[in-house]
Amino acid sequence: MDSLNSDVPGALALDRLCAAAAQELLMRSYTTRTLNRYKRVWERLTEFAHAAECANEYSRDLALRFEQAYGLREGEQLKKGEHWRRHLVFGIKVLDDFARTGILNVAAGAESTGLQVVENLGGHAYIMSNNQHQGDWISSTPVAPRASLETKAKAMFGSNHRGTANYRLDAHVGYIGGLPAFK
Numbered sequence: 001m002d003s004l005n006s007d008v009p010g011a012l013a014l015d016r017l018c019a020a021a022a023q024e025l026l027m028r029s030y031t032t033r034t035l036n037r038y039k040r041v042w043e044r045l046t047e048f049a050h051a052a053e054c055a056n057e058y059s060r061d062l063a064l065r066f067e068q069a070y071g072l073r074e075g076e077q078l079k080k081g082e083h084w085r086r087h088l089v090f091g092i093k094v095l096d097d098f099a100r101t102g103i104l105n106v107a108a109g110a111e112s113t114g115l116q117v118v119e120n121l122g123g124h125a126y127i128m129s130n131n132q133h134q135g136d137w138i139s140s141t142p143v144a145p146r147a148s149l150e151t152k153a154k155a156m157f158g159s160n161h162r163g164t165a166n167y168r169l170d171a172h173v174g175y176i177g178g179l180p181a182f183k
Helices: 014-026 032-049 060-070 083-101 143-157
Strands: 112-120 123-134 172-179
Touching: 032 083, 060 083, 060 143, 083 112, 083 143, 143 172
Parallel strands: none
Antiparallel strands: 112 123, 123 172
């Protein structure tokens, strides 16, 4: 992650962070649709930072202010051109996870699949995984919490024209990076 550092020690350059996160998602075979959703959120975050005259640096404070300004409110109807806001929470979570740890996490209820190892890429090793079926539950999950979580997730992320919750249609990946190259 050092290559993402801006001129300020410990700070992550926002534009470089977004580009690196997008590259990781692309390498992990995220769908173009999902990648574009996240990139739209990140573009809006960058515009927000510039408009607020913030430095070109990612911080949790910046992400929080962005979410407070643009996050969906209960019952809010989106206007034309604002549908990117449906993906704001996931987009910021992915970017924040990547900024903090270099790891993209698996969603709740998901099946982790596709474990692979890159032994030496630029002098580092990477352990990677992807997941599927996020939001699916095992049969022993109690009905009440499951119904509550599904209702909230559907309200937050919406549904497609067939009534399928949008969060079920995305694919996610993650990796552990920065390990010494395996010989």
